[in-house]
Amino acid sequence: MKDEILCNFWRCYLQKSKQAYCATPVSYASKALPISDGSTDVDSEPERISLYGLSSFSESDGDLLTESSFGYVSSIDKASAKETTSVCSGSVDGSSYLLKRKKGNLRMSMPMTLSFCYMALLWLREPMTLSDLLRFVIDGHIPYLNAFQYFPEEMKLYGVDLKIFRVQSWPVYEDVHKKISELAAFLDLPRFPAITDSCFLHPNILCMKYQMEANLPDELHNWTCRVIKKINVGEIDFLTLDPVNRSARKVKYDVLAAALIVVVLKLLFLLDDRYEWLHASFAGERNQKNKEGCLWFDFKKWYMIIKKTMDVKQKKLDEERARYLWKCEKPLFYSDREKSVVLKKRQMVVDLQRQFGVLSGLVQVAEKQSPSSFQLNWAEENTNGDCFHGHSLEGILQEKGNSLTTMNTAYWLCTVKLCNEKLCGHLTHYKEPDFPQSYQFVLSLFSFLLRVPVSLIHEEVCLIEHKLFKTKLQRK
Amino acid sequence: SAPLSRDLKGIRDQRMIDWSLLIGKNIDANVTCRKASDFQETKEACLNYIQDALLQNQWQRAAEFMISYLETLENTSAEKRIAAPEMIWRIGTEILCHHSKSSIDEFNYFADRMKNLGVKQYLKVCLEHVFHLLCNGLVDDAYQNLSLAEGWRYGEQTTAQDKKLKLIQAYKGLLDYYNWSQKREDNFAESVEQEMHTFFRQAAVNLKEIIKIPGVWDPFVKCYVDLLEFYEDYDEVRQVLSEYAYNSKFPPNPNAHVYFYQFLKRRGESKKTLMSVLKILHEIVPCHELMLEYNAMLQKSKKRKNHRLGLKVIFTVLDFAGWKEHVKAWSCLAKQITQILEKNHLDWVGEEWNSRKDWWPAFHFSRYLAKRNWQENKSLACEKALVAGILLGKEILADDTFLLVTLKPSVQKY
Numbered sequence: 070m071k072d073e074i075l076c077n078f079w080r081c082y083l084q085k086s087k088q089a090y091c092a093t094p095v096s097y098a099s100k101a102l103p104i105s106d107g108s109t110d111v112d113s114e115p116e117r118i119s120l121y122g123l124s125s126f127s128e129s130d131g132d133l134l135t136e137s138s139f140g141y142v143s144s145i146d147k148a149s150a151k152e153t154t155s156v157c158s159g160s161v162d163g164s165s166y167l168l169k170r171k172k173g174n175l176r177m178s179m180p181m182t183l184s185f186c187y188m189a190l191l192w193l194r195e196p197m198t199l200s201d202l203l204r205f206v207i208d209g210h211i212p213y214l215n216a217f218q219y220f221p222e223e224m225k226l227y228g229v230d231l232k233i234f235r236v237q238s239w240p241v242y243e244d245v246h247k248k249i250s251e252l253a254a255f256l257d258l259p260r261f262p263a264i265t266d267s268c269f270l271h272p273n274i275l276c277m278k279y280q281m282e283a284n285l286p287d288e289l290h291n292w293t294c295r296v297i298k299k300i301n302v303g304e305i306d307f308l309t310l311d312p313v314n315r316s317a318r319k320v321k322y323d324v325l326a327a328a329l330i331v332v333v334l335k336l337l338f339l340l341d342d343r344y345e346w347l348h349a350s351f352a353g354e355r356n357q358k359n360k361e362g363c364l365w366f367d368f369k370k371w372y373m374i375i376k377k378t379m380d381v382k383q384k385k386l387d388e389e390r391a392r393y394l395w396k397c398e399k400p401l402f403y404s405d406r407e408k409s410v411v412l413k414k415r416q417m418v419v420d421l422q423r424q425f426g427v428l429s430g431l432v433q434v435a436e437k438q439s440p441s442s443f444q445l446n447w448a449e450e451n452t453n454g455d456c457f458h459g460h461s462l463e464g465i466l467q468e469k470g471n472s473l474t475t476m477n478t479a480y481w482l483c484t485v486k487l488c489n490e491k492l493c494g495h496l497t498h499y500k501e502p503d504f505p506q507s508y509q510f511v512l513s514l515f516s517f518l519l520r521v522p523v524s525l526i527h528e529e530v531c532l533i534e535h536k537l538f539k540t541k542l543q544r545k
Numbered sequence: 546s547a548p549l550s551r552d553l554k555g556i557r558d559q560r561m562i563d564w565s566l567l568i569g570k571n572i573d574a575n576v577t578c579r580k581a582s583d584f585q586e587t588k589e590a591c592l593n594y595i596q597d598a599l600l601q602n603q604w605q606r607a608a609e610f611m612i613s614y615l616e617t618l619e620n621t622s623a624e625k626r627i628a629a630p631e632m633i634w635r636i637g638t639e640i641l642c643h644h645s646k647s648s649i650d651e652f653n654y655f656a657d658r659m660k661n662l663g664v665k666q667y668l669k670v671c672l673e674h675v676f677h678l679l680c681n682g683l684v685d686d687a688y689q690n691l692s693l694a695e696g697w698r699y700g701e702q703t704t705a706q707d708k709k710l711k712l713i714q715a716y717k718g719l720l721d722y723y724n725w726s727q728k729r730e731d732n733f734a735e736s737v738e739q740e741m742h743t744f745f746r747q748a749a750v751n752l753k754e755i756i757k758i759p760g761v762w763d764p765f766v767k768c769y770v771d772l773l774e775f776y777e778d779y780d781e782v783r784q785v786l787s788e789y790a791y792n793s794k795f796p797p798n799p800n801a802h803v804y805f806y807q808f809l810k811r812r813g814e815s816k817k818t819l820m821s822v823l824k825i826l827h828e829i830v831p832c833h834e835l836m837l838e839y840n841a842m843l844q845k846s847k848k849r850k851n852h853r854l855g856l857k858v859i860f861t862v863l864d865f866a867g868w869k870e871h872v873k874a875w876s877c878l879a880k881q882i883t884q885i886l887e888k889n890h891l892d893w894v895g896e897e898w899n900s901r902k903d904w905w906p907a908f909h910f911s912r913y914l915a916k917r918n919w920q921e922n923k924s925l926a927c928e929k930a931l932v933a934g935i936l937l938g939k940e941i942l943a944d945d946t947f948l949l950v951t952l953k954p955s956v957q958k959y
Contacts, residue, residue, distance in 0.1 A: 235621070237584040237585075238582045238583040238584065239583050388594065390587050391587055391590040391591040391613065392591065392613045393587050394612075394613055394616065395587075396616050396619055400619070414618055414619055415619065417618065417661070418615050418616065418619060420658060421655070421658060424651065425608045425611045425612050425615070425640070426608075426612055427646070428604075428605065428641075428644050428647065428651075429608035429609040429611070429612060430608075430646075431612075
């Protein structure tokens with residue numbers, strides 16, 4: 070993936086932003102910047118090394134590489150020899166990142182690197198959602214937090230570079246997602262490979278995955294498929310990213326799948342803090358009498374088990390977050406003046422961490438658990454009845470002609486009117502007290518699994534509802 | 546141009562509305578420009594976990610979170626970075642004081658690190674470290690640390706932290722005194738005298754300095770006086786103690802007067818001098834235990850005004866609950882009242898009784914007290930009965946609260 074897809078994306082980016090592979094690359098020496106420029110190499114980024122293999126690609130890339138770009142690289146080397154004294158960044162263009170961004174110009178940032186990664190994953194239609202990717206990043210399986218420690222020795226980061234490479238916050242889903250579509254458009258990419266119904270990212274499959282993780286009955290799948298079909302979110306054209314079509318809504322596959330499950334739960338169980346519990350007691354009684362055979366899905370029992378698990382997991386997650394170590398062995402310092410102070414502090418922190426480490430009794434953590442797509446596993450073989458996959462929705466359905474329909478005939482809309490996205494950035498605004506507890510619970514479950522804010526899933530639910538009940542709404 | 550400007554205005558107004566809506570929504574949605582980074586938030590959360598653990602005495606757990614919290618020393622926010630050393634120091638000290646696996650070595654290691662965390666912290670940490678060592682009986686280690694800290698100088702900070710430095714020097718002086726007194730008990734070696742003198746000089750210099758600063762320095766004063774008296778520098782003692790007691794810049798301190806009095810007594814000063822010192826003590830702390838001694842001196846004096854004052858002193862002493870069951874005080878009062886009545890100074894007694902007649906009966910001479918005194922302490926009961934008899938006089942005949950209970954048997958005795 071790295072060599073074929075990511076590198077090409079990167080080269081395309083450099084070309085589009087006129088930093089390399091073009092006839093007249095931007096020269097930072099000539100620009101009248103308020104602060105004088107630094108030395109060393111061109112933009113510091115993880116894939117830098119591949120640029121040294123320029124010559125081997127010149128044939129395939131055609132006119133992208135010219136003599137002048139080679140000349141550009143060497144002229145920088147000459148320039149570094151007679152650099153000015155007041156260096157403010159280890160990179161050539163570090164200070165330009167401080168300036169106001171020109172419209173249409175996409176600047177690199179650490180979150181952007183993830184956008185690049187995900188774009189490549191999407192291009193290859195890999196079975197990994199954006200929320201999975203971000204989760205792996207936060208869990209430390211993907212270098213991000215202190216990625217600079219893997220840079221080669223020659224690349225020195227200081228001054229303004231710190232603003233870019235010193236990560237103080239985890240990447241935000243919406244942020245990274247927005248940049249993907251911007252990036253794709255900026256790079257003038259063609260339509261991405263099609264997301265068909267055999268792809269992992271297709272809602273049919275993703276819903277199944279999340280359903281299993283949420284310990285919901287397999288039978289739910291029929292219903293999610295029906296909803297998907299009804300609102301046409303399973304269409305290839307809808308799902309595939311097409312940078313040319315700028316007005317098309319950019320799909321969040323994982324959030325969409327989660328929201329679909331929420332909508333189906335609302336359809337079946339209403340989730341108004343009454344109906345689902347009434348049905349649960351009914352199902353519970355029935356299950357008591359019919360211990361053999363298929364058990365009916367009991368919402369209350371499911372709630373108890375999931376809540377217990379969630380509480381434990383959430384508590385663990387909160388503690389892990391508090392224990393998170395942000396600094397690495399190689400510290401960053403703003404300038405040479407700071408260097409000794411920073412190094413001394415780092416040594417002090419390491420010493421004290423060792424002292425308290427002994428007192429904490431924490432044994433050296435064994436190899437990190439390998440990243441897994443599933444966070445919750447419910448084994449069917451488990452005899453204590455914790456797994457609901459095989460449970461039946463019989464109690465909640467009724468026959469109507471040839472097909473099954475829900476016994477519940479009511480539905481409440483999350484919102485009647487959607488906001489203007491351009492004005493306030495979102496289509497909906499989520500306020501907890503406005504909604505039933507069951508709904509809040511279900512949202513919080515998926516919010517935990519996807520590590521996204523509850524409001525994001527809620528927004529998607531509203532969108533689905535508006536598509537589903539479009540005709541009824543239009544009549545109003 | 547009029548319609549154009551109207552259009553422009555309209556556009557501008559619409560933009561204003563859009564903009565305020567945007568701002569409003571942002572505020573509603575709790576999104577501000579300066580959102581704290583996840584680093585800051587996780588460190589806040591970490592601190593909460595540490596605080597909870599400390600409150601619940603979960604030292605191991607606190608240590609676990611401390612590992613992560615230590616990173617706040619490298620916080621990018623200058624404000625947080627400056628506040629960090631003190632937090633780390635205080636939390637770390639708590640954990641190390643209580644953790645079962647902690648030892649004095651661990652504590653020392655930590656304290657040394659803390660001293661290096663910042664110029665403003667150094668002396669504070671030194672002092673507290675020394676206290677900790679003293680509490681654990683490690684006087685020699687404390688002494689070493691004080692010697693090191695004593696010589697600390699750091700440009701402007703030396704004057705800014707002048708008081709802390711003086712404290713360090715004062716405690717060093719105290720420990721020098723301690724060493725000196727240890728040597729004093731060791732009579733064998735010839736060199737003891739020489740060593741003693743060295744400690745004395747070191748101690749004297751520092752103790753003298755700290756006593757100059759207005760404050761309460763009782764232990765330092767006592768040690769200093771002990772040193773000076775040993776070397777017979779009585780003038781210096783007099784100077785120091787009178788300053789300590791009478792300099793208005795110093796906070797009121799009854800002990801200062803006591804020390805001065807005790808010294809003068811040791812020097813065999815005249816009763817007149819002694820009484821003048823105790824007079825001030827009487828004014829500050831009328832219930833002080835030395836008041837009986839003062840009273841005795843006043844009684845022995847030939848001056849009438851002293852006798853008058855003595856009566857006041859003894860009455861005042863018994864105004865206080867702590868003296869209620871003090872037999873000697875009551876017997877003094879009884880004796881003095883009878884003497885004064887013999888000398889026909891009824892008015893003196895009258896004056897003193899006037900302000901007390903409303904509450905002393907309930908305070909001292911109640912029926913309940915009478916019974917209890919008689920059961921527990923017969924001599925007390927007798928003395929009180931005598932006094933009550935005289936003071937309550939006529940009222941007794943009308944109301945037999947106190948007297949009938951106690952007087953009968955005591956009068957029989959007398």
